[in-house]
Amino acid sequence: MRTVWLSILAPLALAALTSQGDYSVAGTVKNSITGEPIKGAMVVLIRVSENDMGIRPGPEPADIRTVMAGSSGEFSFTGLTKGQYALNAQKPGFVPGQYVSEDPETDMVDVPSSEGGLAIKLTPLGAIEGTIANQYGDPLRNVSVALFENNISDGARTITSHGTRVTNDLGQFRFWDLQPGKYFVKAMNRAGGTYTFAGTNSIRYDSWEGFRPVYFGGGTDIEAATPVAVEAGTQARADFKLPVEATYKIRGTLENYTPDQTVTFELLEGGDNPGDCRVSLNGSTGRFVIDDVPAGQYTLRATQQHVSRGDVPVTVNGGDTNGVSLGLAPAVSVSGTLHIDGPLPEIAAPRSTQWATPFRGAGANPFCQVTLQTANESFLLMGTAHARQAEFTIPNVFPGRYTVRLNCNGGYVVSAVSGSSDLLAEPVLTVPSGVAPPPIELVMKPGGGAIRGKLTVSSSSNSRALLLVPAFRSTGPVLVGGMEDDNGTLGFRGEYLAPGDYVAYTLADAANFEYRNPAVLRNLTGGTSVRIEDNKTTEIALTGEVK
């Protein structure tokens, strides 16, 4: 089994390496794509030892040595004692990497058997750059450009933001240090944010033309956009030519506004497709002016920190829109209780104080993590309830429709309701404006069944997992991780499963599989039916993989 030892560069104490020996280690840091040496990388050598339980504790400061590679990428460490060392390197613009030996069993540097000629290969990061111009070819400066990734996280499609840039006077923008992958670039209209002023100190923008927020390749939806592919060490381009059109102002007043507080405004075209705008807000009266708005139908959203939010539909049609009243409603707290149906296991005393961890094992203290997720926003709201501290509260929840996800351990959920809504039948919670929804009542049975499965490895994959799709009302599919054993077979083990009938699939690439999408699940074939029973371990033999 390969052990991954990425550098732990915590601000450890500044002690000297005390053990002095006669051996040395030397090598070169290289670009993994071009093979060229990388000058000036930071190389870290960590002495790895095992304690008598065969477990590797974290390195002591005395076990860490660091040097800067020379102009030809060369490095060396001298005065080493015999032993096993982890070796890694980093440099801005490259993915931090470790020495990979030819021995498939280990990536450790064995001193003194390997001493010289060690190569640490670093993968260069990529970049995306481009320009934004109007239909006349004039560069557009001060335009906000956002970068997204549309990938799968925890079985669900997620849009991840990689931040924004603002174009310079030549209309140029650049994102760097990008991992290889497919990205989506969106021009968001003019950058500005909210300028809050006091008295008469208003800011004056020249707002006379602008454009609709659009993804590279066209479209206001990420699904319709053209991805920009970034390969290791390459620069991809995303040049926009955008038709500018006349823009107008939206003037209005915030109701229930707490003076002098920061407010973020979002303009959602058609209720979706957020873009940037420049806003000046009178910090005493709550009167605002939004600039750079092309004609269209919008939802204007104002958010006062985590405190309150309001939405109002606004139509802009060939002129300024005045007199908009935007009421801010306070965020609410979503609360709930975890009820335990059955006896709790006793908390076992930790066997060794040295290895005592804050988590005494889920079996001793079953818990549920409740996550609320909106369709458009990538951030999550979370609350956790433990069997021994059964109530949870998720503060600062704004009105909207949320998907409720329950991640429970130490048992299984038999019922989850909020008022009359059955969250196991449809995991959706609707939060009305300014009113807390009925509390979420979770009922959990400690324990549950377990599964053990075995798959003969046919190909290499580092995100292979077993997917259990319940045939009954539940908190959703369960993913069970696997581990390669010495015989070349893959073993899976999962516990705290709700008893019932499941279909089991082996996923070749679970990290990129949308198993929380019911439509994807419906198309799955090649599964094995399994029945899980309470307090029993079901054993299955798996034959094939779902690619």
Next chain:
Amino acid sequence: MKILWLACALAIPAAAQTYTIAGVVTDVFRAKPLERAHVTLVGPKSEKAAVITGADGRFSFEVPAGKYTLEAEHNGWRIRFGNPEPTEGFGSAIIAGPGQQTGRLAFRWYAPGAVFGRVVDETGEPVRDAAVQLIRDGVTRGRRQVIPVRNTKTDDRGDYRFGPVAAGTYYVVATGQPWHMRGTLGAALGATGPRPPAPAYPPTYYPGATDSRDAAILTVQSGGEVRADIPLRATTGATVRVRCPGSGLEDEACQGIPTFSLHGIGGVEVHTPEDYDYATHSFSGVAPGRYTLHAVAWVKEAYKEVYKVVDVGPGEFTFDLTMQPPALIAGNVTFKNPLPARAREYIALANETTGASIGGEIAADGTFAMYLGGARFRVGLYGSVPLAIAQLSADGAPVKDGVVDVTESAEVHLKILASDEMGRVKGFAMNGDQPAPAVMVVLAPAAGSGNPADYSGYQTESDGSFDYLRVPVGDYLLFAADRLDLEFTNPDVIRPYLQSATPVHIALRAIVDQRVAVTAAARN
């Protein structure tokens, strides 16, 4: 030319006589008409009209007689008629009316320039995340000032760019730390043995000067780009431990992280080290130089702060920032004449180095009090009634030319005599028998003064007129110069003009009507 919407359209009564404000916007840099310029005209009552120019750069408005502001914007760069750059308050208004030549205006539009470059280390590798600051050395409102105008950070290629910037003269300074010294990486390096002195990049001015006296000035022209690459050379940095006795914390720790301001060109702050160790209250990798250290604390609900100027060389330093109450600047304003009942007046203290201004309200009995860190402050008044400072004196701090020099924890008492006694001077600047638009008319105190607030300048309108609505009563010298960037608050600069200046006496509520001949710029 395309007529845009009329935002508060210029209301023209059907029978009213109208006049034409028209002309061509010319991009001076490209020497051709400016296409797709957004030309706006703002009237005396803030009424507004706008057009977009075509390929011929033409614009045209029909308006009633009056005084109008004319501006042209292209790609976010807005220029007022008669002004080479987007400075608020200057430019020439357009006077429309009988006999006015406003139908064929030549609107000279000055494209912005840019300053860009790459910051590299001694091996030629780009330095990413280096802080780069653009410092302008120029004349604004008759005063030469050296002030930071923009800052940015380098990207992964070590590149930075300032754009758009107004034509003028600038310095560029870069500072940073080697990437492997930042944050926890630096600590890991030190783990190999006794921690070596952390290297630092001293603030380096283009073209590579660590001494600000060797900095090169960059001249940016309209539409021009100037490349300024800056090589950084790591030097042995200092480790600076800062203690804050009186902060109320254990180990005399400071509340929050003290700030470092390195003294640079014009006293401009250029650098704050990034590597702060919370355990030892020390900064590592501090470039040698002279700094002002600053810390603040709330001790038993009382606000305290300290500024301290220190010299840092290579090695280890410990500085004590003894927490003190801030300086108290209090005083009272005597009004020469009683103010209207609803008047609200404020005192403004403008930091002479940074330009930052702090205001405090003057109570009904004329008193005021403010707590501030020590600095050189220029005293001013603002509010609902225009007031001039007729006399200024202080106990507890020296005063010269309107600037009070406040030391740490000082108690300063200011005595201000405020006068609302004003007159008005208006007239025309003349080139021979022709009115001279867009020249600088200057009103200087006849007795001379080292206080820039005693001088005022007026850029003449399209008809050559000027109009100082409120001038404190007294004796003045009036002249007109044919350069807009004249440093007219500097007695040495205007001395040649004063020989032929016109003496003017301003009496209370009197209106002086005066023609003044334009003096050619003194060539030196």
